[in-house]
Structures are given as C-alpha cells and as structure tokens.
Amino acid sequence: MAKDQFFVVRGSAAPGAPSEHREKPSAAKREKPDRHSSASSSQSGTGRRGWVLSIIVIILFLLSIILLIVVARKLSRLQQQHRDLESSAAELQHMVNCYSSSFYRNVSSVSLQCSLIHNNVSALLSEMEQQQNISTQHMAALRAVLDRTVWELILGYLLQVDRGSSNATVQSDQSCSRCLSSLCPADWQLWHYSCYYLSLESTDWDKASAYCKSTGAHLLIIENQAELQFVKGRIQDNRWIGLTDRKNEGTWLWNDGTAVRTEFWNRGEPNNENEEDCGEIMPAQGKLNDLSCSLQKKYVCEKHLQT
Structure with missing residues (x-):
C-alpha cells in the first residue's frame, strides 16, 4: 500500500498527459499481485481441505479397523460361548440319558422285585392253605380214630356185660347190636x-x-x-x-x-x-x-x- 501511494504522488507531480500514461502500468502492476495472491490462497485452501479429508479418511479407516477388531472379538467370544453352551448342553444331555437309563433300570428292578414278592406271597399263602388242609385232614383222621376207639371200648364193655349174663356168644352179639341199634333213628x-x-x-x-x-x-x-x-x-x-x-x-x-x-x-x-x-x-x-x-x-x- 505504501508503494501505491508513492506512485500516485509521483504521478500527480508530473505535468499533463505523460502522467496518465504512467499511471496505467501502475494499475497493471497492481492487478498482478492480486491474482497471484488469490491463486495462492485458493491453492492453500485446497491443500488444507485435502489434508483434512485425508485425515478424516484415515481416522475413518482406523475407526473401521478398530470397529472390525471389536466386532471380530465379540464374534469370537460369542462363538466361544456358543461352543461352551453346546458342550454344556451335550454334557447335560449325557447326564439326562444316564439318569433316564438308571431310572428305567431301577423301575424294572422294582417291578421285578414286586413280581417276585407277589409270587412269594402267593406261594406262601398256597403253602399255608395246603398245610391248613393237611392239618384239617389229620385232625379229622385223628378224630375218626379216637371216635372209633371210643366206640370199640363201648362195644367191648357191652360185650363183657352181655357175656356176664349169658354164655352164648351169638346172643351176646345180638344183644349188643340191639343196644347200638337203638342209637340210630327209625328206618336207619x-x-x-x-x-x-x-x-x-x-x-x-x-x-x-x-x-x-x-x-x-x-x-x-x-x-x-x-x-x-x-x-x-x-x-x-x-x-x-x-x-x-x-x-x-x-x-x-x-x-x-x-x-x-x-x-x-x-x-x-x-x-x-x-x-x-x-x-x-x-x-x-x-x-x-x-x-x-x-x-x-x-x-x-x-x-x-x-x-
């Protein structure tokens, strides 16, 4: 700005027309530095924007890489957890199968034991019934023997009494028969x-x-x-x-x-x-x-x- 003023002062000091001729190059010279400065400003602004965009791209790239790393780690953890869950599920299924097999074996064993107990009880009851029948038969046979023995003693006594009153055996037998026959109902x-x-x-x-x-x-x-x-x-x-x-x-x-x-x-x-x-x-x-x-x-x- 000092130079422009300087040229203007000098131009105003010269007389008439030559002074106007000299002012034109000054104006041209004044225009050239303005264009150069605007171009430089434009280039510097474009450069700055390029650097900013590059930095942003780099930051975005880095963020994408970081995000991918985080997602990959998450996926890896999820896959590991999934494998762990599958392993746990397999172990639980194996345990369930073992418990089920053991349960059914125990049920079969209990059923078999119940069947054996039922058969043993039935056999015991049958044996008790047989023993009771045998005992009843023995008691009946013993009673029959005792009754017959008693009647034989009665018969022997009647025979002795009859022999005491008569020496005829036939008459004694008939007398005893009459005594015993009186114990039967009529028509028997x-x-x-x-x-x-x-x-x-x-x-x-x-x-x-x-x-x-x-x-x-x-x-x-x-x-x-x-x-x-x-x-x-x-x-x-x-x-x-x-x-x-x-x-x-x-x-x-x-x-x-x-x-x-x-x-x-x-x-x-x-x-x-x-x-x-x-x-x-x-x-x-x-x-x-x-x-x-x-x-x-x-x-x-x-x-x-x-x-």
Missing part, C-alpha cells in the same frame, strides 16, 4: 358205628344231598371195600352217593373233601359222557359210576354215631 340201619338211610323216593343229586344234611347226615361216603359191600348187599338199584367233581372237572372228591380211590370205579369210568358230575353206586357191579346230577335216583344217607 347200623353198621360199624354208622347209621345208613336207604331212601324210598327218587330225586336229583342236589335234593338228595340237602335231605341228608337236614337230618344231620350226608350222602354216603365209602371209605373201604367192606363198607361198599355192606351197602351193595342192601340195595337192588343204583343210588346217589356223596361223590362229585363240580369244584374241579375231573377231580372227584367225597363230601368231606377226600379223594375217591380209583379201584372203586367201574371199568371205563368216570367218562363224563353227558356232563356227568355226580356219582352213584351200582349194586350189580359193586362199583361206582358218574352220572348227570339232574337225573332222578334213590340215594343213601350216612350218619356217624358220634354226630
């Missing part, structure tokens, strides 16, 4: 400490059994061949006796639960031709036969003297 026959009723009417097996029970007796139970021969000699027709297999088909039992001796059966019997579940005595053969319980037959009742 005495044999070996038992009374026998030979029915005159015919009926089915159930009604015959009911009638015998109503008199304190039961349908005939044949214990031996001597008793079979006694009954056989006093009847002429087939009669109901206390023998049936109703409780268990094919298992023939007397009324007191004892089994029938096989030699009592007639040849080929029992054959169960027409649902034959009741037994009869056949005097012609001196054997037993199975027959339908609904048929009408006469019957034989038996009552022991002790009853």
Whole structure:
C-alpha cells in the first residue's frame, strides 16, 4: 500500500498527459499481485481441505479397523460361548440319558422285585392253605380214630356185660347190636358205628344231598371195600352217593373233601359222557359210576354215631 501511494504522488507531480500514461502500468502492476495472491490462497485452501479429508479418511479407516477388531472379538467370544453352551448342553444331555437309563433300570428292578414278592406271597399263602388242609385232614383222621376207639371200648364193655349174663356168644352179639341199634333213628340201619338211610323216593343229586344234611347226615361216603359191600348187599338199584367233581372237572372228591380211590370205579369210568358230575353206586357191579346230577335216583344217607 505504501508503494501505491508513492506512485500516485509521483504521478500527480508530473505535468499533463505523460502522467496518465504512467499511471496505467501502475494499475497493471497492481492487478498482478492480486491474482497471484488469490491463486495462492485458493491453492492453500485446497491443500488444507485435502489434508483434512485425508485425515478424516484415515481416522475413518482406523475407526473401521478398530470397529472390525471389536466386532471380530465379540464374534469370537460369542462363538466361544456358543461352543461352551453346546458342550454344556451335550454334557447335560449325557447326564439326562444316564439318569433316564438308571431310572428305567431301577423301575424294572422294582417291578421285578414286586413280581417276585407277589409270587412269594402267593406261594406262601398256597403253602399255608395246603398245610391248613393237611392239618384239617389229620385232625379229622385223628378224630375218626379216637371216635372209633371210643366206640370199640363201648362195644367191648357191652360185650363183657352181655357175656356176664349169658354164655352164648351169638346172643351176646345180638344183644349188643340191639343196644347200638337203638342209637340210630327209625328206618336207619347200623353198621360199624354208622347209621345208613336207604331212601324210598327218587330225586336229583342236589335234593338228595340237602335231605341228608337236614337230618344231620350226608350222602354216603365209602371209605373201604367192606363198607361198599355192606351197602351193595342192601340195595337192588343204583343210588346217589356223596361223590362229585363240580369244584374241579375231573377231580372227584367225597363230601368231606377226600379223594375217591380209583379201584372203586367201574371199568371205563368216570367218562363224563353227558356232563356227568355226580356219582352213584351200582349194586350189580359193586362199583361206582358218574352220572348227570339232574337225573332222578334213590340215594343213601350216612350218619356217624358220634354226630
């Protein structure tokens, strides 16, 4: 600015026209430094903007790298956690499988133990029932022996009394028979400490059994061949006796639960031709036969003297 002023002072001191000619180059010279300065300013501003943009790009690049590193680390941690979770899940599944297998083994073992206990209890109850039946049979046999012994003693005593009044053995036997016969009801026959009723009417097996029970007796139970021969000699027709297999088909039992001796059966019997579940005595053969319980037959009742 001092130079411009200087030139202006000098121009104003010169006379007339030459002074105007000199002022033009001054103006041109004044214009040149202005253009140069603006270009320099423009270049410096562009350079600064380039540097700023470069720095921003670099910063953004660095931030992107940092962000990628952080994301990669996060992903790595997530993948590691995922692997850990999968490993834990596999271990838990293995434990669940082990517990399930152990549980089912224990359930099977408990079920087996329960089944064994049930079978043992059933076997024990069955054995107890058998022992009870055996004991009942033994007690019944012992009672029968005792009763028979008592009656034999009574018979012996009556025989001795009768021998004291008469020396005839036959008369003594008849006298004792009369004494014992008085213990049987009317229309009943005495044999070996038992009374026998030979029915005159015919009926089915159930009604015959009911009638015998109503008199304190039961349908005939044949214990031996001597008793079979006694009954056989006093009847002429087939009669109901206390023998049936109703409780268990094919298992023939007397009324007191004892089994029938096989030699009592007639040849080929029992054959169960027409649902034959009741037994009869056949005097012609001196054997037993199975027959339908609904048929009408006469019957034989038996009552022991002790009853």
